[in-house]
């Protein structure tokens with residue numbers, strides 16, 4: 243079993259970038275820390291290494307993290323293959339907890355690990371051998387990946403019509419092929435709109451401090467032959483005021499049961515600006531990003547990373563020595579600022595509480 247079919251689906255949709263590989267029983271990741279300067283693939287032997295790669299942001303973006311964690315758990319099952327049922331499950335639980343701990347905000351990570359845990363438990367209980375459990379989990383991880391990319395295409399199909407026939411569309415962070423199984427959520431909607439003939443100028447916020455916009459969104463769109471214009475984060479308001487941005491599309495790391503949306507830091511201020519200028523603010527995310535157990539965004543855990551991400555750029559110190567920093571890397575946009583949430587099943591509209599409840603019932 244390998245990733246041939248995923249690559250075929252992506253290529254057919256016009257997307258050439260896929261951030262992970264499963265081939266010959268080996269898992270590898272495109273090192274996103276080095277893009278766009280270098281395209282380097284790292285190989286992983288075990289679940290601890292995969293968890294470390296997620297923590298260090300070799301791979302990032304909620305759905306891509308979920309798929310990666312699933313393959314990390316396949317490696318964990320292979321390693322524990324010779325253990326007895328009970329020992330296998332106890333080792334599995336340790337590895338699963340370590341994987342989920344790698345990053346706190348994106349719910350897809352826990353969602354994917356929990357899905358594999360349920361499958362592992364059933365396989366062990368029904369007497370499958372260690373090798374068989376690993377094979378069953380490999381199929382499940384592959385299914386998560388394929389569902390993700392097909393879901394992205396569906397989001398594109400459902401969301402494209404929400405964008406203007408002609409005009410500017412702004413995206414924040416990278417919610418593209420690099421952040422998913424290979425097509426994109428927010429960028430998937432934009433890709434589909436462009437393919438269906440909409441004449442869009444795509445604007446990418448640079449997205450400090452990790453520069454997902456300038457380093458990743460710009461790279462993958464240009465690689466696929468699309469036009470993209472980079473702006474600094476604090477230009478978004480002016481671009482809206484000048485009439486150059488007519489819609490915003492972003493991804494999400496976790497959507498609460500009331501429709502509050504956690505996404506990359508800076509998303510909230512873009513949403514406030516969009517409301518000020520009467521511009522639709524659209525979120526594209528798979529159902530696996532919705533956390534029905536999280537009543538509102540207030541309880542979402544916001545990851546805080548090292549301050550050196552802010553005081554240095556590409557290894558060069560840019561801030562005064564001795565300055566203090568706060569580096570919270572996600573924020574929560576209240577549901578009231580969200581025009582629509584595009585999922586692979588349907589486009590949700592406010593009030594989100596009832597529509598999300600219906601989706602999970």
Ligand code: MRU
Nearest residue numbers: 302303304415417421493494506
């Ligand atoms: O810190 P990152 O790069 O993992 O943050 C990613 C984002 O905030 C994305 O917008 C989000 O995960 C949606 S990706 C389809």
